[in-house]
Amino acid sequence: MTNDISLTINGLAVKVPEGATILEAAQSAGVYIPTLCHCPGLTSEGTCRICLVKIENKKKLHPACRTPVKEGMAVVTDDAEIERVRRVTLELLLSDHDFNCLLCPKSGTCRLQELVNRIGFDERRLNRLNRVAKDLPVDTSNPFFDFNPNKCIQCGICVRTCREIVGVHAIDMGYRGYELKASTFGDKPFKDSVCVSCGECVERCPVAALIPKKMEYP
Ligand code: SF4
Ligand code: SF4
Ligand code: FES
Structure with a gap:
């Protein structure tokens, strides 16, 4: 008890x-x-x-x-201090995110977008932080979902899903610093990895980094 x-x-x-x-x-x-x-x-x-x-x-x-x-x-x-810390945390996340919600297939259901709406950010501070947006290739090799690393916010949810729920360990966090992103072993295309296409990670990804094929990019 x-x-x-x-x-x-x-x-x-x-x-x-x-x-x-x-x-x-x-x-x-x-x-x-x-x-x-x-x-x-x-x-x-x-x-x-x-x-x-x-x-x-x-x-x-x-x-x-x-x-x-x-x-x-x-x-x-x-309180005011917690709000300020959360806003700065959000700005750091946004600073290297492909931040164009209007054109994003996850717009309306994206957790990051929801937090931006709730917490807000300081535009001048974000502009000072702004790095050149990543322009990595989208992995479309899996027949059921796409992986857009430019949208990855490094939350690790996909990694834990694959490890703890599916037990396959197809993905981990790869690279360091601003380059950090979810990655298959050796950063191979998903079709060449041990991924079994169960879709559990796609279901849980909070942003548009892992999305079902039917959610088309404009
Ligand atoms: S769940 Fe999505 S945003 Fe989070 S690490 Fe995986 S791919 Fe990136
Ligand atoms: S689709 Fe399933 S097996 Fe493939 S990476 Fe995601 S959770 Fe792992
Ligand atoms: S550290 Fe608690 S939700 Fe991310």
């Missing part, structure tokens, strides 16, 4: 089972925390940092998706 843990979130008393994360506690209380690299059913790696929250008496901000609750914890999910 698991013990219940009592904490407060934005002053609201919340009780959740031991082992729950701050994100799960917030969701159980109807408190919104933005997420991007978190995907229910997969381990949380805390890579995107969009879910950072404050914990009373702690100096650093903590990722809600992978921080377990503790008895008596007092969490703040939203």
Whole structure:
């Protein structure tokens, strides 16, 4: 039998089972925390940092998706400082993203677009950050889906899906820094990899990096 843990979130008393994360506690209380690299059913790696929250008496901000609750914890999910950090995090993600929502096949269902609408960004700061947009070739070799690395936000959801749900390990994160992206072994076309075309990663990709063939590029 698991013990219940009592904490407060934005002053609201919340009780959740031991082992729950701050994100799960917030969701159980109807408190919104933005997420991007978190995907229910997969381990949380805390890579995107969009879910950072404050914990009373702690100096650093903590990722809600992978921080377990503790008895008596007092969490703040939203204030001016958290908003500023989330906006800068989003701007860094956008700085090398092929950011043309109007022409994007995922427009309307894209998680990154949803966060831009909710959190916003500072256009002048983003322009200062702006790198030359990636212009990598789109891998259309798989008969069922395409992989556009220019849209990849390095969330790792596809990698964890293939490893933890499908058990195939067809993809991993490849390259470093601005070049970081999801990649098959040796960065081969999908048709030459061990991918079994199950589509589970395509289903979970939050942006238009992995998309079903029917979602045509303009
Ligand atoms: S391909 Fe999609 S799911 Fe995979 S790391 Fe890139 S954005 Fe995330
Ligand atoms: S479609 Fe291929 S890469 Fe994606 S989860 Fe399935 S086996 Fe892995
Ligand atoms: S959703 Fe928590 S770090 Fe990405």
